[in-house]
Amino acid sequence: MLTEDNLRDVVAEMLQRAETTLPADVVSALREGMKRERNPIPKLQFDLMLENLELAKKFGAPICQDTGTFTFFVQLGRKLRINFDLEAATSEAVSSATQRVPLRANVVDPLTRKPIKSNTGRGQPTTHIELVEGKKFQIDLLVRGAGAENCGKLFMLRPVEGMMAIERTVTSTLTEAWGRPCPPVTVGVGVGGSMETAPLMAKHALLRPLDKPNPDPELARLEHQIERAANRLQIGPMGLGGKTTVLGVHIEKAACHTASLPVAIALQCWPARRAKAKLVGGLLKVVEP
Amino acid sequence: MSEREVRKLRAGGIVSITGKIVTARDKAYAQVISGAKLPVKLQGEVIYHCGPLAKRTPEGWHIISAGPTTSARLDRVQAEFVRRTGVRALVGKGGVDEEVAVQLARLGCVYLAFTGGAGVLAAKTIEKIEKVYWEDLGSAEALWVLRVKDFGPLVVAIDTHGGNLYLRRKRRG
Numbered sequence: 371m372l373t374e375d376n377l378r379d380v381v382a383e384m385l386q387r388a389e390t391t392l393p394a395d396v397v398s399a400l401r402e403g404m405k406r407e408r409n410p411i412p413k414l415q416f417d418l419m420l421e422n423l424e425l426a427k428k429f430g431a432p433i434c435q436d437t438g439t440f441t442f443f444v445q446l447g448r449k450l451r452i453n454f455d456l457e458a459a460t461s462e463a464v465s466s467a468t469q470r471v472p473l474r475a476n477v478v479d480p481l482t483r484k485p486i487k488s489n490t491g492r493g494q495p496t497t498h499i500e501l502v503e504g505k506k507f508q509i510d511l512l513v514r515g516a517g518a519e520n521c522g523k524l525f526m527l528r529p530v531e532g533m534m535a536i537e538r539t540v541t542s543t544l545t546e547a548w549g550r551p552c553p554p555v556t557v558g559v560g561v562g563g564s565m566e567t568a569p570l571m572a573k574h575a576l577l578r579p580l581d582k583p584n585p586d587p588e589l590a591r592l593e594h595q596i597e598r599a600a601n602r603l604q605i606g607p608m609g610l611g612g613k614t615t616v617l618g619v620h621i622e623k624a625a626c627h628t629a630s631l632p633v634a635i636a637l638q639c640w641p642a643r644r645a646k647a648k649l650v651g652g653l654l655k656v657v658e659p
Numbered sequence: 660m661s662e663r664e665v666r667k668l669r670a671g672g673i674v675s676i677t678g679k680i681v682t683a684r685d686k687a688y689a690q691v692i693s694g695a696k697l698p699v700k701l702q703g704e705v706i707y708h709c710g711p712l713a714k715r716t717p718e719g720w721h722i723i724s725a726g727p728t729t730s731a732r733l734d735r736v737q738a739e740f741v742r743r744t745g746v747r748a749l750v751g752k753g754g755v756d757e758e759v760a761v762q763l764a765r766l767g768c769v770y771l772a773f774t775g776g777a778g779v780l781a782a783k784t785i786e787k788i789e790k791v792y793w794e795d796l797g798s799a800e801a802l803w804v805l806r807v808k809d810f811g812p813l814v815v816a817i818d819t820h821g822g823n824l825y826l827r828r829k830r831r832g
Contacts, residue, residue: 422778548754
């Protein structure tokens with residue numbers, strides 16, 4: 371049975387790993403990006419990114435000083451019994467990791483702007499719980515700094531605008547953001563749903579590894595089309611120009627009202643930090659990175 | 660840094676910095692704009708847009724990760740800040756608004772881009788933390804006076820002659 375101590379320790383470990391090590395698919399994508407560039411300036415940006423990753427791993431130090439804010443996606447089996455406050459335990463893990471890793475205390479009151487020492491607060495960390503079959507338990511963590519977070523968008527399109535409008539929302543968002551979200555970015559797109567579920571899908575889409583194709587062939591086709599359009603913008607690494615502006619485009623869809631077409635876009639900066647833990651033989655273990 | 664040295668730099672050039680830099684971001688800028696007295700002389704100096712991740716140890720502060728923050732957040736107050744302080748160079752990431760870039764050029768201030776997210780690389784170049792001012796703003800928002808060695812490579816992204824690497828790309832796109 372999943373215990374509070376197990377969960378707290380694992381979440382703290384997820385944070386430490388996510389902040390200091392990138393998943394293999396992201397590192398590969400950055401290396402491929404570097405090979406594609408001909409110009410010295412974008413090549414230099416990739417070179418420094420990769421060198422920084424080596425150092426961060428070596429010293430166990432956070433890759434980026436903006437250690438971000440955290441979104442947890444929990445898959446909770448309907449037959450699983452949890453006899454503790456899951457959200458409180460996750461919060462405690464964030465506070466403890468803030469002291470130990472350490473993390474930057476980023477969390478503030480939105481109005482007074484006063485920082486909160488525990489790096490937690492109402493809605494921080496954010497936890498989304500999805501009920502699933504059996505006794506499964508999985509927790510996914512998404513870490514995002516403000517650079518990428520601040521460039522997210524929600525468009526309530528008119529259905530008559532069609533598929534090309536979806537591509538345009540991505541290219542216009544990237545153009546407006548330029549170098550601010552630290553490209554090359556991963557683009558999460560939520561299509562359909564509603565005003566609050568489209569952004570949630572966009573964020574969730576960022577959890578998919580870069581080398582894993584979309585199981586829906588039509589969405590996969592649209593993803594590749596938008597990725598090509600995005601790279602044609604030549605925004606490049608750090609907005610200084612180049613061939614690689616996006617590492618990937620991931621789309622999730624949900625049914626929506628016949629008169630609506632919500633399209634949400636969430637960007638993830640080049641250090642696409644994430645972690646995953648699964649219940650294996652009754653014990654929660656970190657499986658990625 | 661002298662105005663002459665700064666006016667020699669051209670967009671696309673690569674430089675590195677050895678010597679003194681001072682971090683400043685949102686809250687510190689707001690203090691300066693509201694007329695607060697500067698605790699350190701900034702005339703001719705280099706400002707680094709950064710909120711470092713720092714740890715307090717028995718030996719004093721230790722900076723663990725110190726990559727640049729998004730300079731564009733300061734667009735509305737950037738020119739005024741440079742006018743009041745007389746800084747010669749801004750180090751940041753993501754660039755600034757076109758209009759701000761024009762004002763910086765007029766004021767003889769360059770914009771140097773360091774790779775965002777390269778926090779550990781940047782921290783490694785810090786030889787000494789000389790002083791921290793305005794600590795009451797929080798460690799991320801304070802003025803950190805740092806002595807650095809070979810901080811870079813930095814790309815001259817906006818020079819004082821209208822050269823702007825962010826602008827050229829936008830026109831083509």
